[in-house]
Amino acid sequence: MTTTIEQDDIDDLIPESHISLDEPPSEKDDCIEYLLDLIVSSGRVTDRDTALKALFARERETTTGVGMGIGIPHAKTGAVTCPSVAFARSTDGVDFGAMDDEPAQLLFMILVPETGAEDHLEILSSLSRALMHEEVRNSLSTAKTSADVQGVLKEALA
Template sequence: MTEPKIETVLTSDLITLEEPPAEKEATIEFLLDRAVEAGRVTDRETALEALLAREAETTTGVGMGIGIPHAKTDAVSEPTVVFARSSTGVDFDAMDGEPATLLFMLLVPAEGGEEHLELLSSLSRALMHDDVRDRLHEAESKAAIEETITEAVA
C-alpha cells in the first residue's frame, strides 16, 4: 500500500484559521468538525470515541508546540489531516510541558494501519524543523499553510 499524498489528505477545506477552544477535548471536537464539514467523516460520534480513546492511551502532544490527535476508525472515508493553530496553546500533555500551538488531526480508515503510521511519521519528521513550524505560525492564509505542509512532507 502506498502512502497517500499529502495534497489529497490535507486540502484547504481541512485547514482553519479560526482560533480553536482552549481545552483539549473541545479542540479535538473543533478539529473533528472540520473533517465532518468537509465530508470526510461518516459518523462523528464513532470518530470522536476513537480519538478520545487514543488520547486516553497516551498523549498526542509531541512537544515543540505540536499536538497530533489521531485515530484509525471506520467512521472516516479516506485518510484525512485537519490543521488549526492556537495563539495561546492547548495543553496536550506534551513531555516538554509546552502547550500545543500547531494542531494536526489525523484520521484514517480502520484498515489503513500502514498509511496511518507512514503519514504520522512523515508529518512528525517535517515538524521537527524549526523553519517549518515558524512558517506555519506566520502563514496568513490557508494556501500558505497548505504549501508549507506540502513542501515539508513531500
C-alpha cells in the same frame, strides 16, 4: 524503508477546507472536536460520534502532545472514508500533555480508516519528521492563508 507523502497527495490528505486559521477552543477535548468538525464538514466522516470516541480513546492511551508546541490527536476508525488531516493553530496553546509541558500551538488531526494502519504510520511519521524543523514550525505559525499552510506542508512533507 520509510516513504514520503507525494506532493499531489497533500491536496487530498489536507484540503484547504481542513485548515483553519481561526482560534480553536482552548480546552483539549473541545479542540479535538473542533479539528474533527473540519474533517466532518468535507463529508469524509460517516459517523461523527464513532470518530470522536476513537480519538478520545487514543488520547486516554497516551498523550498526543509531541512537544515543541505540537499536538497531533489521531485515530484509526471505520467512521472515516479516507486518510484525512486537519490543521489549526492556537495563539496561547492547548494543553495536550506534552513531555516538555509546553502547550500545543500547532494542531494537527490525523484520521485514517480502520484498515489504514500503514497510511496512519506513514502520515504520522512524515508529519513528525517535518515538524522537527524549526523553520517548518515557524512557517506554519506565520502562514497568512490556508493555501500558504498547504504550501508549507507540500514542501515539508514531500
